[in-house]
Amino acid sequence: MKINIDGHIIEVDPGTTILQAARMIGGPSVPPTMCYYSKLDDCGGKCRCCLVEVTKGSEKDPRPMPKLQPSCVTAVQDGMEVKSATSERALKARRSVSEFLLINHPLDCPVCDQAGECDLQNLAYGNENYKSRFKEQKRTFEPEDIGPYIQLHMNRCILCYRCVKLADQLTQERVHGVICRGDHAQISTYVSRAIDNDFSGNVIDVCPVGALTDKTFRFKSRVWFNKPFNAHRDCPKCSGKVVLWMFGDTIQRVTARKDEYHEVEDFICNECRFEHKENVEDWVIEGPRKFEKFSVINANNYTRPLKKVKIEVDDLTLEGRKQDEKKISMKSSPYDEDELNAINEVKGE
Amino acid sequence: MEQREYTQEINITDQLMARINELVSHYPEGKKKSALIPVLHEVQDAHDNWLSVGLMNKVAEILDIKPIEVYEVVTFYTMFNEKPVGKYMLEFCQTSCCALRSGEELMDYTCEKLGVKPGETTTDGMFSVVGVECLGACGYAPMLQLGDFYHEHMTKEKIDALIEDCRQGKINLR
Amino acid sequence: MGRKILLENINIPGIKDYEVYRKNGGYTAVEKALKSMTPDEITEQVKTSGMRGRGGAGFPMGMKWSFIDKKSGKPRHLVVNADESEPGTFKDRYLMEHIPHLLIEGAIISSFALEANLSYIYIRGEYMWVYNILEKAIKEAYANGWLGKNILGTGYNLDLHVHCGAGAYVCGEETALIESLEGKRGNPRMKPPFPAVSGLWAEPTVVNNVESISTVPWIINNSGEEYAKIGVGRSTGTKLISASGHIKNPGVYEIELGMTVDEFMNSDEYCGGMMDDRPLKALVPGGSSVPILPVHYIFKTANGEDRLMTYESLADGGFVTGSSLGSGGFIVYNDTACIVRNTWNFTRFYHHESCGQCSPCREGTGWMEKILYRIENGMGTMDDIDLLWDIQSQIDGNTICPLGDAAAWPVAAAIRHFREEFEYHVRFPQKIKNRDHFVSEPMEKVRHLLK
Secondary structure (H helix, E strand, C coil): CEEEECCEEEECCCCCEHHHHHHHHCHHHCCCCCCCCCCCCCCCCCCCCCEEEEEECCCCCCCCCCCCEECCCCECCCCEEEECCCCHHHHHHHHHHHHHHHHCCCCCHHHCCCCCCCHHHHHHHHCCCCCCCCCCCCCCCCCCCCCCCEEECHHHCCCCCHHHHHHHHHCCCCCCEEECCHHHCEEECCCCCCCCCCCCCHHHHHCCCCCEEEHHHCCCCCHHHCEEEEEECCCCCCCCEEEEEEECCEEEEEEECECCCCCECCCCCHHHHHCCCCCHHHCEEEEECCCCCCCHHHCCCCCCCCCCCCCCCCCCCCCCCHHHHHHCCCCCCCCCHHHHHHHHHHHHC | CHHHHCCCCCCCCHHHHHHHHHHHCCCCCCCHHHHHHHHHHHHHHCCCCCCCHHHHHHHHHHHCCCHHHHHHHHHHCCCCCCCCCCCEEEEEECCHHHHHCCHHHHHHHHHHHHCCCCCCECCCCCEEEEEECCCCCHHHCCCEEECCEEECCCCHHHHHHHHHHHHCCCCCCC | CCCCCCCCCCCCCCCCCHHHHHHCCCCHHHHHHHHHCCHHHHHHHHHHHCCECCCCCCCEHHHHHHCCCCCCCCCCEEEEEECCCCCCCCHHHHHHHHCHHHHHHHHHHHHHHHCCCEEEEEECCCCHHHHHHHHHHHHHHHHCCCCEEEECCCCEEEEEEEEECCCCHHHHCHHHHHHHHCCCCCCCCCCCCCCCCCCHHHCCEEEEEHHHHHHHHHHHHHCHHHHHHCEECCEECEEEEEEEECECCCEEEEEECCCEHHHHHHCCCCCCCEHHHCCEEEEECCCCCCCCEEHHHCCECCCCCECECCHHHHHCCHHHHCCCCCCCEEEEEECCCCHHHHHHHHHHHHHHHCCCCCHHHHHHHHHHHHHHHHHHCCCCCHHHHHHHHHHHHHHCCCCCCCHHHHHHHHHHHHHHHHHHHHHHHHHCHHHHCCCCHHHHCCHHHHHHHHC
């Protein structure tokens, strides 16, 4: 089947969605997504971020579709022509969706652990001069404790349903879901139950925003101060293939490996995610994680082979000592005597 | 989440269970969950018109589904009450056609008469006054629902009489 | 007197009961259909009738039936949509309450046409007493051999049950209704796949409105051709209109499509003119979702033609000067009605009823309600009016189901036709303090202030 997206033509298999076809093409034609998740069944169509204009339905029925279509759940028809980045209408609708998603969002990025790897931040940033026209009081939710591993910030949630689909498809007994309705709909267990099973931690990875974050990583460090490494261990429960987010030799957090669309490659178990952070030796470190997307985390390139985790920046940076953490991004301030001694000590090791 | 703290005595009588089984029989083998909403109605009716967490868990057990599936449904639909309500719940339609014909004034009047705000229950647990959206009686506005029945073309005088009838136990809810 | 199809026998005492219904020609259409017609012939008759779905969208019913997937061999279902919740619409309830067997008879024939063996009537939970009426009527139908195994010895089996909702307007949307029937939250599904291919329990399903299904027995008895003779053009047959608001005789009326709006509004047989003889200000002709019409577009179209009670005439002029027949919820407003307050009221309704799945509807309906609440209470600004316009335009067409459109259209139409009232609210907050401010000072009297 042939589809034309913004003038790029590609052959795809029947059943491919417009979004998947756009991702095969790549570049600016790829619509943003907040709710779609290729690794989860029946996940998508809700956020309306990926709306595209279908200017020709198919070779058989060339009429344009009157409404914008959610590309993530719309199947390609042979001869279809789609405008994504070239459609003013679609771009306007996407900007509106971003505005809608932000009106009740707390915009608490300064204290949000997701900041720096947040799809909502990226979506909003893509709109350039965003200025909210929302003057009303924001909707808020009562906090709910869902156990020792996962932090739920309902106010940040955009109701993508990914975590619900994940619990349905990956775990034995789903204990959380969407309760209430309309703009009061919320992710909840209803009875403040812990979401606790071997794979529950994956909800953190699939959450596009800071609604579900790693409680064991909470306020530890901004994500961009950590260096991600591909690592693995022999795990009886999952593939054991993870990303270790390191500060020096310290493992700050463990996540699954994500692709350029922030979708995990393999879901990992809670043991890998939460219980092997003390000891780097538990892991076989494969090397620095490469990112295909622009990311602050990519700003520093890893040039040295990995022995002790060491990166070509300032001397003490990322050596993992508590007192050095704040040194990052402060290149111009000179070291005092104690620090210089410390540097020499480390170098002498 | 204060409403979660309320508890209620759960009593699935044989008669209620028979009715539940009858409702379940309306759906094919393996589609027990389909009976959820009708079953919740029956169970709620038999338990002072509200559903505690314990009762919802019981329904989940009867229908072989997860408790969260029941919570999701109960909180979605407006007719299920998650906390105790008055014995007589006066549900006033507030939507356009009723509002055009003084439905709002009538609800204000009732609230004042009973000394409650919308959504509240009288201290004796007898009456709740609730504003609801369109009940499909627009031509007979203003109206209210009490139990299974509609009371239409309402006036202040009819409200007075209805409340009096409730107090005297003359009103059937089902 | 216009021709009556649905309400022909409504005044016969006891028509609610099986015996009386049967004595008056009830269930003869089932006999005719099951014994002398094939499913395809029935579908053909319904197609010929030109009957358009009475739930609001107006999609030709026979066409919808012909889409049902019979090839897959999966069980098929008819689901009757009795989740009537559109503000201004109360016709289905009237039919089910007064002549329940008509619906059951229609459901049997329709199920037979669809080759469905298990069908449901999904009724809104608030109509609990009607639920009980239907349950009783279904039992009577079973007892008399119209339902169950081997109906009339034809070998055709059908089980029909009534299923209740529990308070959710969105379940009137067919895929949300199906979800609800499966015991889930009423979240509309993505389409495709359409229910005709994958509906209830992923099996082919047709969802039709009560009024549509209740018309089927007449079509079978009298032929689709006869039905098509009633009405005008593509608006064939009769339609139930639920009339409410500031008129003398609110209620449910059956009209032949093609009657003028003027006649329906002013004839004593129908609405009987305006309540208290106050001047007419606006009309919502098809339920809360459709655009409100100002007085100068009610009886005449923008071209100066008579406005008729038809799908086409009411839609004449598009949304700029026209509206829609929708589900036939005919709401009349006199000069005491405040359009801003009414729009806020509608928007509050849609905000309350949004399922919360897709972002434009979930966030947009609440936002619009908050803005309208401020304007209505004298706390609005001129920018708010433009902002409202912008918000509705970005909900319209961009949501999963039509609830988003339904929330957007009334706001758009109110601003389009009654912008001056919004401006009046913004500029003269002290004058609109009381919700009945137009009673003593209708717009006519204060319009000069805006100049």
